[in-house]
Amino acid sequence: MGSSKQVLRVGLTCAVDGLLLTETVLVFQTQSSSGQGRYAGPVDCALRLYREKGVRGVYRGTVLTLIRDVPSNGVYFLTYEVLKHQLTPDGESVHRLSTPRVLLAGGVAGLLNWLIALPADVLKSNYQTAPDGRYRGLRDVLRVLLRDEGAAGLYKGLSAVMLRAFPANAACFLGFELALKGLHHLAPDWPASVQPSEAPNQQMELQKLSRAGSSTRMLFYS
Numbered sequence: 001m002g003s004s005k006q007v008l009r010v011g012l013t014c015a016v017d018g019l020l021l022t023e024t025v026l027v028f029q030t031q032s033s034s035g036q037g038r039y040a041g042p043v044d045c046a047l048r049l050y051r052e053k054g055v056r057g058v059y060r061g062t063v064l065t066l067i068r069d070v071p072s073n074g075v076y077f078l079t080y081e082v083l084k085h086q087l088t089p090d091g092e093s094v095h096r097l098s099t100p101r102v103l104l105a106g107g108v109a110g111l112l113n114w115l116i117a118l119p120a121d122v123l124k125s126n127y128q129t130a131p132d133g134r135y136r137g138l139r140d141v142l143r144v145l146l147r148d149e150g151a152a153g154l155y156k157g158l159s160a161v162m163l164r165a166f167p168a169n170a171a172c173f174l175g176f177e178l179a180l181k182g183l184h185h186l187a188p189d190w191p192a193s194v195q196p197s198e199a200p201n202q203q204m205e206l207q208k209l210s211r212a213g214s215s216t217r218m219l220f221y222s
C-alpha cells in the first residue's frame with residue numbers, strides 16, 4: 001500500500017470521474033421511474049438538457065457532487081486499504097488475503113463511503129431533479145430540506161442505501177483484486193505489480209524471488 005496520504009489523495013481525485021454525467025443520469029432515471037418517458041435515452045437526455053439549458057444545465061449540481069464524492073471517496077479507498085492490512089495475519093502478504101476478508105474490507109468501505117456521502121447525495125438529488133427556479137442556490141436546498149423534513153431528511157433512504165452498499169462494494173473490491181491478480185499473472189515482471197513498500201514481507205519475497213532466479217524483479221527491491 002502507498003502511504004495513507006497517498007491512498008486518500010487517490011480517492012479524493014477519483015471523485016472527479018463521476019462529474020461528467022451526474023445531472024444527465026439523474027434526470028433520465030427520474031423520468032424513467034416516473035413513467036413520463038420524456039427522453040428516448042441517456043444520450044437524448046444529455047443533448048436536450050444541453051439544447052434547452054446549455055452547459056450549465058448538463059453540469060447542474062456539480063458542486064454538490066464534489067461535496068459528496070471528494071471526502072467519501074477518500075474515506076472509501078483509505079478504509080479498504082487500512083482494513084486489508086489489519087485483516088492480514090502476521091507474516092502473511094496482504095496480496096494473499098482470503099476472499100471473505102477482501103469482501104469484508106470492501107463491504108465496510110462501502111458502508112462508510114455512504115455514511116459520509118448520503119447527506120450531500122440527498123441534497124444533490126433534490127437539486128438536480130427540481131423544476132427550474134425552485135431553489136435559489138445550494139444553501140436554499142439545505143434550508144428547504146431542513147424546514148420540511150428536519151435533519152433526518154439528510155439521511156433519507158439510509159437503510160436501502162446500506163443494504164446495497166455492503167454487497168455492491170464487497171463484490172466490487174473482490175472483482176478489483178481478481179483483476180489485479182489476473183494482470184499480475186499475465187505480466188508478472190511489470191514494475192507496477194511489485195510492491196516496494198511492503199517492508200515486512202520484503203525478506204520473504206526476496207528469498208522466494210532468488211529461489212526462482214528472477215533477477216529483474218529483485219532490482220525493484222534494491
Ligand SMILES: CC(=O)O[C@H](CC(=O)[O-])C[N+](C)(C)C
Nearest residue numbers: 073076110113117165168169
Ligand atoms: C457515491 C458513490 O458512488 O459511491 C461509490 C460506491 C457505491 O456504493 O456506488 C464509491 N465510488 C464512487 C468510489 C465508486
